[in-house]
Amino acid sequence: MTMLNERQQLSYIAAQAADARLNVELETDGMTLNIGPQHPATHGTLRIIARLDGEQVVWAEPVPGYMHRGYEKLTEVRTFPQVTTLINRIDWLGSFANEVPFILAAEQLMEIEAPPRAQYIRTILFELSRIANIGLFLGDLGVQMGAVTPAFFGFRDREYVLNLIEGATGGRFHPNFDRIGGLKDDLPKGWINETKQVMKRLRGFCDEIEDLLFGNEIFQSRTRGIGVIPAEVAKSYGLSGANLRASGVDWDLRRDQVLPMAWDKADFKVWTHPDGDSWARCWVRLQETREATKIVDQLIDDLPAGPIMAKVPRIIKVPEGEAWVSTENPLGEMGYYVISKGDLGPFRVKIRSASFNNISITPWVLKGVYVPDIITILASLYFILGDIDR
Amino acid sequence: MAPLSDTTDATTDASADDAPAALPGDGLREGIVDALRAELGDQLLDTHLVPQTDLWVRVTAEVWQQTGAVLKSQGFDYFCFLSAIDWMPSPYGDGEDDPSAADEDDEPAEMTSGYTGGDTRFQVFARLTDLRRHVGVTIKVDVPESMTLDTWLPTFAGANWHERETHEMFGITFEGHPDMRNLYLPGEFEGYPLRKDFPLLARMIKPWPGIVDVEPMPADDTDDDAEGGDGS
């Protein structure tokens, strides 16, 4: 069904060889390498236990849970407006994007819809948080391979985006700006002009990173053909976002579902890459950042006038029912399955976070790779600990 | 919400980068139900369709594993998530009440299930997506008394961690799963946190400081008053 290219075949063979080696007597004395839970290269507190044969990983298993905060239980004892404060902190780099699917699910149950201006502003802020999120990824990527400069670039240009988010929402990190039925506030004066300039600057940043990093020979040789994930495997593990698109699956929830958001008003391209290796994942993310700046540019150009809040009761009681809404978050598909019993708070919220699925593939993909590649593969899969452990 | 079309043919080839010509409508979802019923017969207990929005089906525990395989063969090859629901009303209230004054009207609310009904306290539910037809389905199953279900692992490799998480949070065992260790919590942790009768100890000691947030405003007599309705 799937045509594998040469790189994928080679990676397959390496994985099979590693698998076979486990079962054959030729196995040398293995060594167990414990990475983390606190290790500079693991983006936080993910622990990985790898069994090595020489320099090759024969078996690897991540141990999540060092950041498990019990969101799903805590949402059951919060009211609907209070939940957004909490879920902001799941994927802490793209906070605003976490709020949107939950609010949309609540709105779906209440059968209300935000006014067009609010939808536009939501989409703009959503894309800004995508840029803030992936901007840091692009900067951090180099650090995993020994290049420190991109990190400074990433942090520098990310600050501009954070300033925009702070200007509009009042929160640098955790805006908590989305309300059921609309938004807390309108955009401040002068924001649109500033946004235009920053978007231009961010496109420059993308070019800079592309020159600096993606054209670099060391970077290429450390990512090309490493950590190949074929499309079938990616789908059965539920990979999403750029990880899925880098495996050649053309699937983007911004385009492929109907939501009361403004993505269908903007013209953007969903980038895919056939290779499925680390390089493809990084490259797709780079293109995504560019597209996000374009979406923001287009949407602020035709921002409609009007109210930013629909008519909602002061005390929000969500009618009984169940709703599933997911959006294409910076890390991938993030969705909330909200069950309401007509109370002030949700009865149960299942949070489907992207990194949880994205990282559950690591035992498969790390099989047969070399030790230094663990770090690049993890970096390219791009996870955020809060998003795995919730 | 944008108008939806009932056209079922939404296949796009992988290189197309514009929106599909038609997004799924209810006709497509009914077709999915029919195709599933053809395979499962009366093991398909109930279906629920929210018009233009989403589809739920409920199957018996016997065909749980088979349902995954059947749906995968029908195009639902994207595994989204798997988890469980505890339908018992929480004995501790919704967290907004003062725990010290909780024992006044402890008439336990009746247990009701959500869409597609259900007979047991625990239900496992999962979601699959068809990336070609742009449609998803939520599959529910009642968990029998033995608290065991078959694993989805042979069909969807991604179910591994989700089933481990469900085991840890609800105490539901998945038969055939090789590795039911705790995923999140330290090994010595006792209890299943997402069950409704698992208490949050901090709340027992200290009432929720956010109670004031939900008290009705005394001066607010225009009911259904929207906040900021005329913004901008």
Add this chain to the structure above:
Amino acid sequence: MGLVDRGRMPAPLTKLFNIGRSYSMWVYQWGLACCAIEMGAAFASPRYDVMRLGVIPLPASPRQADFVVVSGTVTDKMAPAVRRLYEQMPEPKYVISMGSCANCGGPYWDSYSVTKGVDQILPVDVYVPGCPPRPEALLEGIVLLQQRIRNEDMGAKWRHEEYSSLQASNTRAAANDARKKALKQSGKRSTDDQPTPEPIVVGGGPIE
């Protein structure tokens, strides 16, 4: 420094050492959650640039570190590792607790898996409140820690005696006057027999 071992240090020498220590602090970054990104912004971004304060943010091991910034949610699963890494640090060592989660549990105050404050497992010197605190707040916490180090009596610290006689006698009052910030009394916070100093709270105000 045998003088320190014996617990006797001439005051001028102490001052000199303290100035040296306060401006060459190696920090072990303990990024745990959201605050780690703000800490990263403070340490690695060109805008905040912690190195101008004499703080070197890049040791990869706790064994070379003078102080640690615990930034983010400490969970019950993580707590033993946090404690162990703290024990690996050489004396004298200081702890900055960054963010509401590390201070007291923050938004997860009622969670079943979150440790309600890192001060349950380590003695904390500086609390930086916020969720997450801005990088500027962390920088102020570092500056306050440096002030404390400059006023410390190393001999007394080594003897595990009264925390800091130098500070107790003259400079605390001066610092209080200058900053007009109430240092919170918290005698019950001591974990070991070692007398713990009053913790500093960035921005003032009580801890609990």
